[in-house]
Amino acid sequence: MLILERQKSSQLLYYQALLRRIYEHDVEYEDFHKQLLSLEAGHSGEQRTDREFIDIALTHPHTLLYNLELLNAQGTSHQIDSILVTPNFLLILEIKNMNGTLFYNATHHEFGRIRHNGQVDIFSDPFAQSHRHQTVLERLLHHWGFMLPVMYVVVVANSNVRFDQSLQHYPILQLSGLRLYIERLFEKYSIEYVNTTELEKLSTYLLSTLHRPAVKRFVAPERLQKGVLCAKCQFTEVMVYVNRTWYCPKCGERNKKAVHQALHDYRLLISDRITNKEFRDFVGIESMQVASKILSRLGYEKIGDKRGRVYIISEDCL
Numbered sequence: 384m385l386i387l388e389r390q391k392s393s394q395l396l397y398y399q400a401l402l403r404r405i406y407e408h409d410v411e412y413e414d415f416h417k418q419l420l421s422l423e424a425g426h427s428g429e430q431r432t433d434r435e436f437i438d439i440a441l442t443h444p445h446t447l448l449y450n451l452e453l454l455n456a457q458g459t460s461h462q463i464d465s466i467l468v469t470p471n472f473l474l475i476l477e478i479k480n481m482n483g484t485l486f487y488n489a490t491h492h493e494f495g496r497i498r499h500n501g502q503v504d505i506f507s508d509p510f511a512q513s514h515r516h517q518t519v520l521e522r523l524l525h526h527w528g529f530m531l532p533v534m535y536v537v538v539v540a541n542s543n544v545r546f547d548q549s550l551q552h553y554p555i556l557q558l559s560g561l562r563l564y565i566e567r568l569f570e571k572y573s574i575e576y577v578n579t580t581e582l583e584k585l586s587t588y589l590l591s592t593l594h595r596p597a598v599k600r601f602v603a604p605e606r607l608q609k610g611v612l613c614a615k616c617q618f619t620e621v622m623v624y625v626n627r628t629w630y631c632p633k634c635g636e637r638n639k640k641a642v643h644q645a646l647h648d649y650r651l652l653i654s655d656r657i658t659n660k661e662f663r664d665f666v667g668i669e670s671m672q673v674a675s676k677i678l679s680r681l682g683y684e685k686i687g688d689k690r691g692r693v694y695i696i697s698e699d700c701l
């Protein structure tokens with residue numbers, strides 16, 4: 384039973400929009416590009432793990448929650464890749480998509496990877512991170528009156544990986560070993576602490592704590608390419624509005640809906656609210672009436688009247 388479907392994280396959506404809009408000559412272009420690649424790799428690792436769960440086809444009643452973002456009592460956000468909730472235990476999955484040889488130095492909380500070419504990369508400590516998630520969830524469960532054991536495991540969704548000896552005693556494994564790992568957990572924790580009804584109640588409680596913090600928009604709008612961009616030209620060409628449609632002068636593409644992508648980017652990168660003037664400035668239309676017609680056809684919620692009118696770009700504007 385899958386409850387919360389995995390969607391792209393708000394951070395991944397932000398970086399995808401950013402890379403469509405940031406100029407290639409921008410001083411931070413390369414850094415943003417690297418960050419996007421890493422987020423995309425993470426997302427595909429998570430999707431691979433989701434598919435593995437379908438293959439595993441657990442016979443025990445369970446729910447799987449994806450990308451759960453919780454707030455602890457101190458207001459710090461906890462983003463958890465996956466949680467498997469069963470009557471016997473709750474398992475936090477921290478998913479990594481990396482290749483090379485992984486190593487760990489517990490004293491210094493140093494988790495790293497030696498690439499095939501010898502280059503060493505250091506990452507934040509996934510065990511310390513998972514342990515923080517575990518503590519938060521234990522407190523929540525205790526608060527709700529559930530006595531379920533909470534555990535965590537780091538799953539590496541990449542078969543091109545080796546684990547160094549230093550990781551021998553830590554809960555980390557390859558995705559292909561997940562099935563056996565879960566089977567062993569059921570053997571070890573054979574007592575059912577909750578029944579099916581309580582299991583559903585617990586999953587609902589967890590979902591009710593869901594917190595989706597908005598990603599901080601940290602790049603000034605002046606650094607971003609304006610306009611309705613042509614998807615066929617990999618968002619490198621600005622389209623013009625001719626005969627009630629968007630037209631790409633480079634490839635000849637005509638697409639009435641191309642403006643949706645532009646507003647999706649505007650919402651992620653600049654603001655979820657837009658006035659007629661801001662819209663004209665962003666998409667390159669001079670006529671206030673034409674802009675007004677396009678905006679009203681989009682059916683967004685409106686606040687205010689006439690000149691002071693603000694449109695709220697909906698989350699599903701694509």
Ligand SMILES: [Zn+2]
Pocket residue numbers: 613614615616620631632633634635636
């Ligand atoms: Zn084009």
